[in-house]
Amino acid sequence: MADVRKVLVRERWLLAIMFAALAAAILLMGDATQSVAYFGRLHNWLLPINATLLAVFIALIIYNIGRLVGRLRRQAPGAKLTLRLVLLFVLTASMPVFIVYTFSIWLLERGVDSWFDVKVESALQDAVDLSRSSLDLHIRTLRQQAEPLALKFVDAESFNATLLINDLLSSTGAAEIALFDSNNRIIASGNAEPSAAVTQLPGESVLQLALQGESYVALDPTTEAGLQIRMVYPVPSDSTVGETRLLQFLYPVSDRISDLATNVQAAFGQYSELIYLRTPLKQNFILVLTLVLALGALFAVFAAFYWSRVLVAPIQELAEGTKAVAVGQYHKKLPVRQNDDLGMLVASFNRMTERLTVARDTTIINQRIIENQRMYLQTILEHLSSGVLSLDSSFALKTINAAASEIFHINMNQFIGKQFVQIGTTYSFLKDFCALVDSKIREETEEWQMEMEVFTPQGTKTILCKTVKLPSEEESQRGCVLVFDDVTTLLQAQRDSAWGEVARRLAHEIKNPLTPIQLSAERLRRKLLPNLATDQFEIVDRATHTIVQQVESMKLMVNDFSDYARMPMMEPTPLDLNSLVLDTVELYKGDQKSVNIKLNLEENSLNIRGDSVRLRQVIHNLIKNAIESMPDGEQCILTINTFLFEFANTKHAGIEIVDNGPGFPNDVLGRAFDPYMTTKPKGNGLGLAIVKKIIEEHNGVIRATNQKQGGASINIRFPLYDYAAKKDKEKIESRN
Template structure:
């Protein structure tokens, strides 16, 4: 395979073809001088030319296939090679083709001029002249032979041999032979005494003489040219008259023989050349075509050779570039001459050397950065606060383990993603994203925000703090968010604060109320019957007012104590629909004046709750809704339950709706704070107690206005399939 590849590439095929073509041209030039040699060498030359053509085609096909394969594979330098080959072929073919066309025309006209009509006519006239001269001589010799035959008519057999010899000498013939009719020799005479047997005519000539008459012809005998004359002779045979046949051989003069042969040979060669005129034309055309093909092939091979020399450094550069792209910065290319490609190769080597040095420096810096990053990760993983680091485009770059636990997210799904995508991946964190995003846009140095979330585990309060990461120019390169879960802390602080309030109320307010009430009742009992009617009426109204207000203050203090103290929650599985239905039945009746409607969802899952606390919640909300509808013509209260799904959190939604005037817009954010109320009567603790009950059960509560009028309280309670968090903590 290597030998075939070497044979069809390089300079060896060109040299081989050149040698074969020179041999073919030499044989062709030699054969044109000899028609017999031309006919003998025609097959060999045809085979040789066919072999040359096959090798040419093989070279061209191999080169073209190799070039096309490299072009399709996008091999380095393939396109440049193709352009160079095309350019060289065009530059070579154009002048060679012009020369080829002119050469073909010149040869065709030259060969035609060789076979001019005047030359052919002159040769034919010369041959005709020779023939006419020879015919006259032959006629003359025929007449002389007939005369000699007449002299032998009366010669007896005894003197026949002597007479024959005398006649031969007299006529100058080379040989004279007298034959009987049956072809037997009667007498013979020759100028060569060593010739024993005379040259006899063949049977065809004898038959011709017997039947037709005298024969005269030009015959070659022993490479000598003779004029053969055969005539019938009447003579004495056995004492009577009989018939003989006389043959006379006259030698042709040597000079005449040579001239005749020369003319004949020249004419024969001319005829042979004239016969081979078209093959000669074809042969010369084939020769010129071979020269043309050799020139084109040489140009193509020169193009390939030059392209390989030019492309070799380009291929090395491409290989070096791929190595550098793959990270091998120690790649070096062998340097070549001092031309432009050599300068390019040296520049590449210098560049890779510098890149290798820079890569080593970058690798060391990267290792240091990785070690620092690992150290930072170790520190962040041990923090009890959640930490999230964002870049300038608000993409999450770092998030520690506590942040993952607080937010209940997947670290891998969140890293390198926009911060806003946190809300898309986890809809339960929409409030978290919405609360923090404005701080990023404001560009403040430090900020603080408390965020309340609701998830499958219930209500969660996060205290978030953030700051901007500045760069050297004072611009922002990112943001750091640090947050803690303060749900339990807030609950504990609230319980402790209201517990302290309850204790102070007990000491400061509740204890004096009983003596005040007793004193008022004692005054009423002692002096009411002893006073005049007018004064008694005043005393009755005053003491009655004191007792009523003391009872109201006792109720307020008791309500406040109920809100402040944290009773033990007794959780049990219950059906919320059943509990709501039982409470609603207490408010149905013809004397209520308010239409109470219900829309309870079917197949509502059970929840774990304290039934007593939830009944208190429903009573408080129904009471508030009925009191808010005092001035409405057709008051309607609607209670709805539904099972909702938000991400992976299933929860029950309990709604209390009325068609009253709704909540004042300025109080919507403070509805559940103590002492916030829109009624002229009441303590303002009803909704605060409701919120406390909801939070004890891990739920969330909110108030909203309805369109076109009315208000609604919405409670969301988690569906707990296992034990509650408080039971687990207990």
């Protein structure tokens, strides 16, 4: 836009210069037409100057037309308006120009014609005729005097002729008398004024005329002597061989008559010249007029381009400004150069863009705040252990956080935009859960919460689920948020804690009275049995035996509870899991009848850090549990796999023990590691609970699942111990 302004300023100067040049050219032409002589002097400059100006104007107009056509083709803003204004200006200017031109030509024709008057012309012609008549009368008189004198020169010698001429000069009043031959050679001559110039002989045509015997008499105008009368007579020769000679008389005309005749001639000559030049003069004036008008018209066209651009410039700026605003450049500001309607329009535009800018900035700030809040919430949601789902008003999934997928070990993102119940359709183990939740969120209008158990491939999970409705005036914003937590571990920990407390109290409260009971029963046996009759002996013996046996049994149970409640301090050392498994399994090789163990060990050593005694206890417990789970007489086929497992950039050592037994009942699977949870008639339900506790003391995890083909699977994972890294760390610490 600044370019347009610069161009306009440049063109304003150009326009001023061209106007000055045009004015100068017109003034020059105006001055020149004041008189023909002055016009003649300036003429040599006028034409080239005006032709150059004309060429410059034409070039400028062609350039402007080309530029306008280019802008029209580019559909530049304001181009069509410029074209219309230019056409309007040109049409408006051309009509008066045409009228003035036509009128001026008519006026010029009339004006030039008015210079010439028929009466003046006639009078001048009459004056010339009168002068001629007067002079003719004078000539006739002189002719009568001179003509006979020619005969005196017949066959006159040069000398005699000179004497004769001198006589005649004094007697006739002639200014000059000359005798010459047919070749214009002077035979004799004489002049009334001895200092006069050389005799001027007649021209060729006079000579021819005289040689043919004719006399020649005529007025002879001269600048120095004024009018003269020239008479040429042939001088015949008496001899047959003599050639014809010619005698010339030059008579002066009186000064008075000569002056008058000269004046008449001058006036007549000037008028005749003017009459002859009348048409060319008119043509010249018309040419000048045409040139002036052409220059004026071309200047008007050039000015039309300039003024059109000046008028269109603010509109063009506005158009470009609105274009900029349309593409989002709200900061666009236009300079207010004029204090008129267009200036007011530009000022209004600037106010509008200011408000738009403020609104846009506010919107951006709000968007950023919202985006930050959204990111903040997203971050929180992504790092929540709870699964969070948002549903729209039609109960289609809108957002899902990562924990939601992790809880059920499925990819929930595939259900975004789909109905919530479709999760249950795709994953059958979630069918009941999804149906229940779906019905609740459809029916309940208030917040609700419930806990339910979901049987997943990873085991039974206790899910705490609650929803919050999202009321909104906008349909798109309505819906609800579903939050669910896997509280299995929490509940398990609560149970473990409770069972630990129970075990500790049992060990404390029950173990103490057992010893006196046992001692009392043994004392009874010792004191009473020898003194009792047979029938009573048997009764007492059986009763005390039962008491002692049951007390023993209770002691064992209490010890187990005590062990569970108070595990001895762990003494972790680096060890290879594969070696541990091999050492432990070695003890069962002799019992091929009841158990057949297949090993599938990781090729690389699986280094972990743990208490080897307690880890052996774990493996023993699990193998023993598998053997005990087998129906009577059936061999337990046990597969033990060790492997390297990498999860979340952390390496783990894994051990999987798979049996061919009946597996865990579904209702037990989720609580298989709870204390006092057993399906065996003689089990105390602490075996797997102790196993789990030992594994957790090793920072490991344990999971029980059922195989699809039958049999239970216990999966344990320990964090891998990196010897090298540990050593390096130890070195650095020792240096420090």
